[in-house]
Amino acid sequence: MKHLGWRVLAAAILAGLVPACGGGGGGGGGGGTVIVNPPPTGNSPPGVALVSPSPGATVITGSALVVEASVTDSDGFVTRVEFFDGSALIGTATAFPFRISWTAPAPGTASLTAVATDNAGASTSSSPVPITIAPAGNTPPPLNIAPTVAISSPSEGSVFPLGTAIDVQVFANDSDGTVTLVELFEGSHQIGSATQSPVHITWTPAQPGIYSLRAIATDDDGASVSSDPVTITIESSSSSSSRGGIPLDSGVTDDRFFGTCFVDARTEWVVGNPEVQARSTRTPAGRWRS
Numbered sequence: 001m002k003h004l005g006w007r008v009l010a011a012a013i014l015a016g017l018v019p020a021c022g023g024g025g026g027g028g029g030g031g032g033t034v035i036v037n038p039p040p041t042g043n044s045p046p047g048v049a050l051v052s053p054s055p056g057a058t059v060i061t062g063s064a065l066v067v068e069a070s071v072t073d074s075d076g077f078v079t080r081v082e083f084f085d086g087s088a089l090i091g092t093a094t095a096f097p098f099r100i101s102w103t104a105p106a107p108g109t110a111s112l113t114a115v116a117t118d119n120a121g122a123s124t125s126s127s128p129v130p131i132t133i134a135p136a137g138n139t140p141p142p143l144n145i146a147p148t149v150a151i152s153s154p155s156e157g158s159v160f161p162l163g164t165a166i167d168v169q170v171f172a173n174d175s176d177g178t179v180t181l182v183e184l185f186e187g188s189h190q191i192g193s194a195t196q197s198p199v200h201i202t203w204t205p206a207q208p209g210i211y212s213l214r215a216i217a218t219d220d221d222g223a224s225v226s227s228d229p230v231t232i233t234i235e236s237s238s239s240s241s242s243r244g245g246i247p248l249d250s251g252v253t254d255d256r257f258f259g260t261c262f263v264d265a266r267t268e269w270v271v272g273n274p275e276v277q278a279r280s281t282r283t284p285a286g287r288w289r290s
Ligand SMILES: [Ca+2]
Pocket: 043, 044, 045, 046, 073, 074, 075, 076, 077, 118, 119, 120, 122
């Protein structure tokens, strides 16, 4: 019965009624290989599998891709591999490596198979490999690289007497374009801007206190980046002359502190030994006496 079935299938292939590959043919079943021609007595049919492209691969229409099969034959050798897209023959290879170059057709899907034939004339079809053909022209534009920016002066923790004209220096760079705007902020208040780097902005704070500076650079593609903040202290003339002795909200003073202390409702002072630590949402300006 089985032998009769092979003969019927082979006859149908020869008559062009059944595709010789598994894609649209009736013998594909669960995706395994299909022995197309009946093996003559004493001959084992070849084995064949598609190794390129990978199942589910996406290729661009019009591009060239390698379609390659891996073959085996336990009692002979493979003489020919035919490659199919559905039932259409797309190429034949007659020597190792059994591969062809195929130009991807119109966008859609393709189902590729390879049919190997051995030296005794037995043929086997591989499992089908589905791929997607994508339209051309869908390549996204290259991503813009955001600029970099840093405040190089003054340095973090600097202390200035009230009335000092501070030279704020900012460096910004854009590796794939140009910096078109550099803005300098104290908190949310803009204190200067420039259209190129490096930037020198002279700034004279009107009040003593602690200030957090940051710079924002924008590139020619509209990407903006903020620098790390730089915190500085402006001392009033009285605080800069009276060193030590900070009034704390608890009424305690500690003369080991040197500078200006920021005390507000969120500030918590902890007197320890030997250090006095400040825990606050804002940074005290100054340093402890060594
Ligand atoms: Ca064989």
